[in-house]
Amino acid sequence: MTAHSPSADLWPAPSASSPVDATVAVPGSKSVTNRALVLAALAAGPGCLRRPLRSRDTLLMADAVRALGVAVEEGTDPDGAGEFWRVTPAQLRGPATVDVGNAGTVMRFLPPLAALADGPVRFDGDPRSYERPLHGVIDALRALGARLDDGDRGRLPMTVHGSGSLPGGRVEIDASSSSQFVSALLLSGPRFDNGAEVRHTGGTLPSVPHIRMTVDMLRKAGVQVDAPEDGGEADVWRVAPGALHGRDLVVEPDLSNAQPFLAAALVTGGRVTVRDWPERTTQPGDALRRIFTEMGGSCELDERGLTFTGSGRVHGLDVDLGDVGELTPGIAAVAALADSESVLRGVGHLRLHETDRLAALTKEINGLGGDVTETGDGLRIRPRPLHGGVFHTYDDHRLATAGAVLGLAVEGVEVENIATTGKTMPDFPRLWTDMLGERADAAHSARPGGERVEERA
Numbered sequence: 001m002t003a004h005s006p007s008a009d010l011w012p013a014p015s016a017s018s019p020v021d022a023t024v025a026v027p028g029s030k031s032v033t034n035r036a037l038v039l040a041a042l043a044a045g046p047g048c049l050r051r052p053l054r055s056r057d058t059l060l061m062a063d064a065v066r067a068l069g070v071a072v073e074e075g076t077d078p079d080g081a082g083e084f085w086r087v088t089p090a091q092l093r094g095p096a097t098v099d100v101g102n103a104g105t106v107m108r109f110l111p112p113l114a115a116l117a118d119g120p121v122r123f124d125g126d127p128r129s130y131e132r133p134l135h136g137v138i139d140a141l142r143a144l145g146a147r148l149d150d151g152d153r154g155r156l157p158m159t160v161h162g163s164g165s166l167p168g169g170r171v172e173i174d175a176s177s178s179s180q181f182v183s184a185l186l187l188s189g190p191r192f193d194n195g196a197e198v199r200h201t202g203g204t205l206p207s208v209p210h211i212r213m214t215v216d217m218l219r220k221a222g223v224q225v226d227a228p229e230d231g232g233e234a235d236v237w238r239v240a241p242g243a244l245h246g247r248d249l250v251v252e253p254d255l256s257n258a259q260p261f262l263a264a265a266l267v268t269g270g271r272v273t274v275r276d277w278p279e280r281t282t283q284p285g286d287a288l289r290r291i292f293t294e295m296g297g298s299c300e301l302d303e304r305g306l307t308f309t310g311s312g313r314v315h316g317l318d319v320d321l322g323d324v325g326e327l328t329p330g331i332a333a334v335a336a337l338a339d340s341e342s343v344l345r346g347v348g349h350l351r352l353h354e355t356d357r358l359a360a361l362t363k364e365i366n367g368l369g370g371d372v373t374e375t376g377d378g379l380r381i382r383p384r385p386l387h388g389g390v391f392h393t394y395d396d397h398r399l400a401t402a403g404a405v406l407g408l409a410v411e412g413v414e415v416e417n418i419a420t421t422g423k424t425m426p427d428f429p430r431l432w433t434d435m436l437g438e439r440a441d442a443a444h445s446a447r448p449g450g451e452r453v454e455e456r457a
């Protein structure tokens with residue numbers, strides 16, 4: 001956690017006087033967009049992304065691959081289906097400078113590309129990026145034959161002295177602080193002379209679905225990958241050397257960014273449809289169907305998308321979120337409004353995310369009158385009647401959306417620096433007020449704790 005933004009920068013979170021009833025089009029997935037940009041940059045021919053996410057993290061990624069010589073042209077889809085980015089790969093080159101901002105995907109996925117570039121590539125970013133773990137990528141690249149200058153700090157800022165190619169081969173890493181170490185090495189692995197064999201040798205590996213997303217997208221680019229989920233050795237991934245195809249890819253909506261909208265249905269006892277929810281996906285946000293159903297409500301997936309309907313009650317739960325850590329802030333917000341205690345486990349690594357998310361959630365929910373305590377690997381949340389106040393966000397997009405969810409049920413919540421949602425969803429304030437504006441039936445009202453006063457007719 002770091003200092004707060006100026007207090008003038010406060011967003012009065014709208015409260016919901018009745019159950020929400022809305023359909024929402026959530027922008028594209030950050031994780032898919034940034035993997036697609038990396039894979040397209042490494043491909044043998046041009047590729048394109050349809051409906052990519054346009055946000056701080058993805059624009060930083062587009063600028064990063066451009067800095068290495070790749071062309072990314074932004075335009076409108078000739079079929080009228082939204083944005084369209086055309087990527088034309090080239091021999092990667094330095095000297096270049098990459099601004100990683102506070103994007104985990106940029107700070108971890110780009111250094112292996114830089115090792116393949118011809119010339120030095122300097123990496124720098126927001127102050128918080130200096131604190132986020134990078135040793136897994138730095139140590140692995142050195143072991144695979146790259147030359148890096150990180151002043152022996154094991155983190156940013158640093159320079160990768162690319163020589164145009166990398167021997168690659170076997171490497172062991174401790175990825176218990178971020179699954180992105182594994183994804184980073186796998187994404188560039190096919191372009192290493194000997195491919196890559198990555199073995200995780202530490203404590204529990206978080207965010208495994210995100211590694212599955214990496215494997216799935218590599219295979220769709222024509223790469224041969226052996227992975228534990230296909231009967232391979234536990235915690236070992238192998239990527240064969242070879243060319244990647246340029247793809248024409250439609251980016252799925254970001255299911256983790258769908259979370260606040262589904263949470264709105266849950267805490268107000270209303271109904272929200274998220275358009276274009278994929279039938280099958282590797283996105284961890286798909287787990288919200290199960291988690292939010294357990295917390296109260298039901299969901300239905302059909303041609304309109306995913307419709308989540310709140311029951312008017314919100315239940316606490318005891319759950320391991322290690323696979324879906326990025327959902328924790330939103331689940332914590334809902335849990336603070338529930339009718340029973342929750343224990344969120346398996347997310348100790350969130351202390352090294354955009355901010356220390358466990359400390360930030362504890363402080364901010366307690367600042368509104370809540371009763372949250374940190375455990376070794378998560379949070380214990382005992383619901384209490386909450387009151388209004390400032391909800392500080394520490395430059396963390398998911399803290400900001402969590403504050404908005406609390407504000408639905410608690411009058412007088414002011415979210416600091418709502419613009420920080422621009423990391424992955426710059427349109428959040430408009431989407432949120434549009435969702436609330438769509439409420440059809442003003443006769444119902446919702447109150448803190450998610451208890452609906454009147455039933456839907």
Ligand SMILES: O=C(O)C1=C[C@@H](OP(=O)(O)O)[C@@H](O)[C@H](O)C1
Pocket residue numbers: 030031032104105177178179180183206207210211325326349
């Ligand atoms: O690979 C990815 O796209 C991501 C992996 C996860 O990172 P960690 O494993 O560091 O939690 C997740 O939290 C992050 O939002 C996105």
Ligand SMILES: C=C(OP(=O)(O)O)C(=O)O
Pocket residue numbers: 102103104105326353354398424
């Ligand atoms: C942890 C997150 O992002 P990053 O990609 O920066 O790690 C997140 O979006 O919740």
